[in-house]
Amino acid sequence: MSAAATDWREQIFETLKAHDIRQVYYVPDAGHSRLIELCQTSNAMRAIVLTTEEEAMAGTLGAWLGGEKSVTLMQSSGVGNCINMLGLSKTLRYPMLMLITMRGDFGEMNPWQNAMGQATPKVLEAAGCIVFSVERAEEVQPTVHAATNMAFEGNQAVAVLLRQKLIGAKSFGKD
Amino acid sequence: MPATLHRRAVVKALMQDPGDDLLVVAGLGQCTWDITAAGDRPQNMPLWGGMGGAAMVGLGLALAQPRKRVLVITGDGDMLMGLGSLATIAAQRPTNLAVIVLDNEKFGETGNQATHTAPATGAPTERGAGTDLAAVARGCGIADSAVIAHDSDVPQLAKDARTKPGPIFRTVKVMTEVLPQTMPPKDGAYLKDRFRHAVLGTA
Ligand SMILES: Cc1ncc(C[n+]2csc(CCOP(=O)(O)OP(=O)(O)O)c2C)c(N)n1
Numbered sequence: 594m595s596a597a598a599t600d601w602r603e604q605i606f607e608t609l610k611a612h613d614i615r616q617v618y619y620v621p622d623a624g625h626s627r628l629i630e631l632c633q634t635s636n637a638m639r640a641i642v643l644t645t646e647e648e649a650m651a652g653t654l655g656a657w658l659g660g661e662k663s664v665t666l667m668q669s670s671g672v673g674n675c676i677n678m679l680g681l682s683k684t685l686r687y688p689m690l691m692l693i694t695m696r697g698d699f700g701e702m703n704p705w706q707n708a709m710g711q712a713t714p715k716v717l718e719a720a721g722c723i724v725f726s727v728e729r730a731e732e733v734q735p736t737v738h739a740a741t742n743m744a745f746e747g748n749q750a751v752a753v754l755l756r757q758k759l760i761g762a763k764s765f766g767k768d
Numbered sequence: 769m770p771a772t773l774h775r776r777a778v779v780k781a782l783m784q785d786p787g788d789d790l791l792v793v794a795g796l797g798q799c800t801w802d803i804t805a806a807g808d809r810p811q812n813m814p815l816w817g818g819m820g821g822a823a824m825v826g827l828g829l830a831l832a833q834p835r836k837r838v839l840v841i842t843g844d845g846d847m848l849m850g851l852g853s854l855a856t857i858a859a860q861r862p863t864n865l866a867v868i869v870l871d872n873e874k875f876g877e878t879g880n881q882a883t884h885t886a887p888a889t890g891a892p893t894e895r896g897a898g899t900d901l902a903a904v905a906r907g908c909g910i911a912d913s914a915v916i917a918h919d920s921d922v923p924q925l926a927k928d929a930r931t932k933p934g935p936i937f938r939t940v941k942v943m944t945e946v947l948p949q950t951m952p953p954k955d956g957a958y959l960k961d962r963f964r965h966a967v968l969g970t971a
Binding site: 611615616639641642643644645647648649650651652653654655656657658659660661663678680681684686687748755 | 775791793813817818819820821822823824825826827828829830832833845850852855856860914956957959960963964967968
């Protein structure tokens with residue numbers, strides 16, 4: 594990790610780079626916007642914009658078949674789009690690393706996010722993923738590092754939930 | 769105009785020499801049996817699930833192995849479930865990827881129910897929407913997209929699928945046939961390790 598990175602989003606980028614992650618699958622979330630930009634402009638990574646999050650699980654399998662590591666960036670509602678595909682990791686035993694920005698979590702102001710946000714960890718666990726949860730900035734880097742190791746050393750699906758206590762809740766003009 | 773092409777003959781023509789290093793991903797259902805009937809080999813990744821995902825497996829693989837040719841052979845039902853992946857592929861422009869849809873206008877594996885690619889007119893059990901997957905692929909940004917319907921076009925199809933700069937997309941109109949289910953190994957972890965061994969020299 595570069596000594597200059599103090600922002601946790603930049604620390605995630607440096608950690609992914611240090612682990613030689615080459616393919617970055619994403620459907621944008623505001624919480625991931627800085628990280629997505631860093632990946633888009635990196636020479637070491639290819640940022641792959643998706644039409645739906647489930648494309649990432651299949652892309653990740655293809656990447657691994659070809660010897661490349663990948664990561665998926667999405668918000669919690671996207672987990673709901675992936676359920677059948679999440680199970681592929683358990684069936685084929687391949688690494689699936691996911692960094693998930695939470696909505697419908699702590700102080701959410703948009704009630705349409707709450708149902709899937711609350712279901713997110715349960716859905717991931719039901720599909721066989723290991724789930725880590727981060728609420729404090731200083732825990733982000735060590736958690737992403739640990740999750741990446743567990744995914745790629747263990748041929749395992751691992752999700753890191755970046756909780757709303759960490760990223761903040763959108764105010765929708767009602768602070 | 770009823771289809772006249774036999775899917776097994778088309779797949780045999782596409783795969784040609786089982787000894788070469790073409791990387792082949794097959795969508796669930798009959799395509800998985802088709803590539804196995806053409807000759808099971810470690811560089812085949814026959815899917816038994818993950819419906820809608822075949823083209824994306826091909827994309828991730830094509831990006832990871834830019835010097836090898838990647839062929840996705842899948843059904844119209846699988847492709848319809850993952851239509852958005854055509855736009856995702858177009859955005860990445862992998863020059864080594866060909867996506868071939870064997871379009872029998874049916875969900876074959878589940879009892880030959882009509883898919884959206886079936887004609888928009890006809891009996892309730894036969895009708896679809898006349899969806900043209902090659903037009904969808906072109907609309908998504910895969911400029912080199914076409915429909916193949918005649919025996920005489922199969923040699924060119926095979927050549928393009930294996931060598932033409934990609935991404936290319938082909939819909940191949942095939943007959944509805946009752947064929948033996950030629951099954952590859954079923955264990956996903958085994959298939960994945962076998963493939964990685966063949967391509968990377970390590971599981
Ligand atoms: C998510 C999901 N929905 C439904 C099914 C059931 N299913 C298995 S194969 C199949 C049809 C596949 O049709 P197509 O891709 O056209 O292949 P064909 O069998 O006609 O070659 C369906 C609907 C499934 N396996 N997964």
